[in-house]
Amino acid sequence: MPETLLDVEHLSHVFRLSKHAHIRAVDDVSFQLHRGEILGLVGESGSGKSTVARCLMNIYQPTAGVIRYQGVNILDRREFARNRKMLETRRQIIFQDSASSLNQRMKVADIIAEPMHIHHIKPPRGSLREEAAYQLKYVGMDASYLDQYPSELSGGQRQRVAIARALSMEPELLVADEPIASLDVSIQAQIVNLFKHCNQEHGFSILFIAHDLAMVEFLCHRVGVMYRGRMVELAPTAELFGDPRHAYTKALLSAIPYPDPVIQKNRPRVDFEELEFDREGAFTEVTPGHFVLQEDRR
Template sequence: MEHEILLDVRHLTHIFPLSRKTAVKAVDDVSFQIRRGEIFGLVGESGSGKSTAARCVMNIYQPYAGQIYYKGIDTCDRGQFRKNKKMLQTTRQMIFQDSGSSLNQKMKVRDIIEEPMRVQKIRPLRGSYEEEARFQMKYVGLDPEYLKKYPGELSGGQRQRVAIARALTMEPELLVADEPIASLDASIQAQIVNLFRHLQKEHGFSFLFIAHDLDMVEFLCDRVGVMYHGKLVETGPARAVFENPLHPYTKALIAAIPIPDPRRERARAVPDFSNTEFPRTGTLREVEKMTPEERAWAEEKLGLKDPISVQYIRWAGNALHGDFGISYKYKMDVTRVIEGRIGNTLVLGGIGFLLIFTLALLLGILCAWKEDTWLDRIICKVGTITGCIPEFWLSLLLILVFSMQLKWLPSSGAYSVGKQADFSDRVCHLILPMMVVVLSHLWYYAYMIRNKILDEVREEYVLLARAKGLKRKTVLFRHCLRNTIPSYLGIMAISVPHVLGGTYIVETVFSYPGIGTLAYESARYKDYNLLMLLCLMSGIVVILCNMAAQIINERIDPRMREKEAAETSEVMML
């Protein structure tokens, strides 16, 4: 019924202008309702518009279009907002993701909790501001002695509890929590979510809960909305959405939820993105931290108390037997994780490598043929400029132009949601990363092959051939290019690690699911087993490429063969 609806968002749209001609539509025609006493969850990937929608609801951002009705009041109307300003600022409260930045580090916890009541001139229910602050601290599970501390002296979970206590002092009817558990570890996440559930039952306030963790959303929320690229693609009761999702993106999100059964988890395909692992069924209980005895036992069992050198020798010994360990993040053998990503890197890096050296050879020949002409000078200057541009900057420039302004090509990923088997869609996602890989290296190697050819042109045997009457074209292709190719093949072999390193950077910028993004994620999440194997594989590639370059120089270049034969004869004579 209409009177039960506390918050009614209608056709909400918000745009962030980047320049006079460029803008980002963060929220696009979003509509949803929250009833009194209801917990509404909003989920979606990073950048989908969840936080922007929440800030529009709280009037932190003024919406570009649409209406937001709170208790029948259009909060987007400046006149109505000013008329009901005190009511809107007291009965609506927000909890941010980063409790460290949402709390003033120069204020004591007591002053932080008391400040909203003093600003709104609200008389505390417990008589004094200090008594009210002490009560709220106990209510959220903190010792009142923490009132004398500064936020920097508290842990992340404790700071988040302080933020909750500050919101509760206003007796809110609507609480907006913008990813309040994202920066906390698993045990603290469970405590905060249980606290939210307890407080909601006690106070009966409505709750807009924004999170990445689908298991937490399913556990806590009554209804769920799924956002994708600024649009609300699906909404409904939590059980219905999780058991029978309709939109392909919702299906992809739910398919990525880990299954707590190891055998079933190993049997299914690895999703492209993963959430924090929580059981999908059963009762979620508050988890306490490990005791010092339990921590000592775990470190002893895992061998973490041994010196680093001993741990490395143990890992190397296991690696010699083909056991590279388990990925801490993906909960599976590291070789299986790499198998799921290496194909994308081989496609991007392999095709890019062939394009680089094919085009570089053609451009190098063209520049040598047109030496000192305007074409040669232009190509050399362009090569010098592009060689100074970092891959990440060029990537961002191409994303800005072709994805955001022209909207011709996608800006990230290997394929669109639900189009994993669509070849044309994969090609479209490959174009921008491929352009960066090729353009970042092409001109350097073209300039190098040009100089190699011109060095041969100035050799005496070439001058003699020209004196005999051979045409410049014949000399260039029959003599110069023929002697340059072995050196060029050696350069190609040595350059494989260089191109591969550039591919890693490009993958990270474009969120392309390859070895580069995998290396970045393993370093970020301290997934050492996975990171060690990636470093080992990279080292092997460098060694093999250097060996290949040496073999090419020794076996293909006739001048190297003659030099080696001469050295061998000298040794025999001695």
């Protein structure tokens, strides 16, 4: 049995907009992330992916549900406080716009070393600067960038610095919320290969949120599909792409452009808005490891 690193049970998050209006951004979502696994999370814009990611990282306090990281209930204040250092160092998140939130007045070396400094972590490779150089090299940039400021770098380089900063904590879990969406295609491939390397060589577990289904298929071991706040399907990647069961998953996959224009033209199109969708259904294991939100007409 693979070790469960992250255990999410019945997670819900409601945004209250006013006295009378609210958005059910995440609705009764359960899944597990195993150690050493890359789990993809896909679904249309507004389906709740980022809200899940933020709940997992204690950025939002969910409305309901339980989240355990290595058995620690991270939503319980006391348990969180007791495990604070572990939770703040071993879990790291990268956003689509992480690059833009880098401190413009700090040099790359200091940006990368800052979390080690804050958490009083002894740099494994000697000085903080040597450590920064190592992490920078790891993301494919040489030491000549150490003394540059973010404004002197390209968008792709800045995002790589943000990733180097996250990796400096040697996390066990990397939550990557559309980390490559704003980058050039060639840089996207580099970053995705970097994630693959981190996973294969160093056993990092990754929650990878993306719109690019080809990247998800290439990188992830399993994939969860979200639709309007619910997880509608979760399966090993090959099975999800080869044998999708939920109507929304089928619709989502049919929207992937096909390289052959003739085949592409003749493929049936599914309109997301017309989907029959029973949000009260039960998340059921239809074959081992393959979960589907099933119609539950009571």
